[in-house]
Amino acid sequence: MVVFSSCLTNLILNWRKPFVIKLSGISKTFKVAKRSSGLKNAVKALIRPTFTEVEALRDITFSIEPGEIVGYIGPNGAGKSTSIKVMSGILVPDRGECSILGYTPWKNRVEYVKNIGVVFGQRSQLWWDVPVIDSFELLRDIYNVPQEEYHKNLSLLVETLDLAEIIHTPVRQLSLGQRMRSEIAASLLHSPKILFLDEPTIGLDAVSKIAVRQFIQTINKEKGVTVILTTHDMNDIEALASRIIMIGKGSLLYDGNLQLLRSQFGTHKTVALDYVHNDCKPLYIPGVTITSWSTDRAEMQVDTEVIRISDVLTRLSNQVELLDVTIDAQPIDDIIIQLYKEHQIS
């Protein structure tokens, strides 16, 4: 299994480090009513309902240090949102322990939530019909934020998230990107130490995505906020997270460094060559898959576990006069898909 050695190494390395988040053996099963189509079956289900169980989380264990940005990834239905709900105290797990800043999230909830911020990209914590600023003021009162702290945070958030022009607009009139920036601001008004972001860039255009990413980096660097980020966008992960935790079908599949994941699993490189006009046919080289070949340019995938790039170039330079070479690492998306396939969770 790939939970693997890096997981074990992490556990050993982190043995004595302080943790802000520690999950140990967290499991959660949902009981779902079975429904078949047709009126007869609907009546039957009403009289004698039958249930099936969905194991959303199975024995999830990991720890996170203060100031980390962790990418929490996995395919649809993997259990990411369920994990975030457990960590933010919305859901109580069936088994296992969870300690966040010394709190058990689903106990002492009122005190606990003063320390965390949560953004669900698909749901809003803002009041739909009132201007953004009114929601902010309500949240200030709910979290009991002192006036001075509130105003300091508000002006910083308005400036960095570019909210000045939309703060008096009712939420229902905002674009998705404007709403998301307001949601993120709302989650930070009470100066939380930990921020849970569940798909914060979903549906955003490229400019808004970059703005959200830059902001996450800023609050992490300048305020030391620990960030747990779930996303399907690997660009978010590459831009923000040096560590990823990957789950699939409720189980932990990988916990480790993004670069390590690349070097362990990213064994394919894309090589493009430009050469002096030449009519020769492509060479067969084990470990090399030619994806295009013309009289002055060739593109290929090289499996670096089979052959080194330098050996490929030496063999090809015997055949053509090289003008230019471009080598691209395997995109992280491909590596992730490969891992999902290996675990049969795609």
Ligand SMILES: Nc1ncnc2c1ncn2[C@@H]1O[C@H](COP(=O)(O)OP(=O)(O)OP(=O)(O)O)[C@@H](O)[C@H]1O
């Ligand atoms: N309230 C619920 N009742 C029943 N089943 C649920 C409930 N919430 C989640 N599940 C199930 O638990 C599993 C994990 O769901 P979860 O929403 O945590 O996945 P996810 O990784 O966040 O997926 P996505 O990327 O699609 O948002 C899924 O099979 C889902 O159908």
